[in-house]
Amino acid sequence: MDEITEENTTMPMQDTPTPVPPDIDWLLQDLVSLANRTGMTIGITLHIGGSIISGLLIGGGQYFRQFAETFAAGFPEGDFASGMRSAYERHAKLYEDTDDDSLPSYIHLADARVFEPSGRSIPSESGTLWRGRISSVAGFHIGSLSVTRR
Template identity: 40%
Template sequence: MEQESSKLAPLEPISDNIDRDWLLQHLVTHANRTQDFTIPITLWVGGGLISGMLVSGSKFFDAYTEEIVKGVKEEGKDATRKFFREMGGSYYEPSDSPAHNTAFIHLLDAKFWSPSGQIPSSKHNGPAWRGRISQITGYSLGQLMAKE
């Protein structure tokens, strides 16, 4: 059985003169193109670490929207969902373009660490997080967990 991702156009080098890790960029492109791809990842950024599940832009916008909708009155929930789905619309459209949505990385259940330790972000799951790939100085696969 042929995998869906093998039907997509091959990844090409992206040359937009912005300094970012090409391997990380292609990992994010793969997540955005396949939609159901998730992988635990830890990112090194200025000031600390962010660890969570790398997801597609569409999964991010779904989760982000639901975080926002929690604070909206019942009569405004549908309009709010529609607004944010339209805002993130390009992430819901299939694309073979190698440059499609690769400037930003999206994490769910994000947890944050500073040099002094974990920064509390919530009692349960961490928030949906979005960041510029060009601002990430390093990464590793796998997710950090707080010591119990």
């Protein structure tokens, strides 16, 4: 019988499940892919270029449906507003192919706020939709920051 040693009982660990450029966090890409495919939402805080952005991670399809409604609401109801809504809702279809194995390049947040070092957020009352490049994210943590009232 062979002797059990650490060398023959441990599985080799692979740091990245798929090849990605070293400046892109594969774990964040995986979370975004999951949100895009399943509609999962989760609080997340991103560190980007010295800024802290916090909100609710949403899929790209949900982002574009909400964006279309918000953008079209800025116009008087009618054909033009309806056309604007339809134009942006079309982008949501890009995220409906659940068999697409391509890695996401963008992350989408709802109820997003940018936090200043003082702890104040922009916007201060309610968050907004936010879209950014995953390659710009330096770090992240699960959970969104809350606004403190003084």
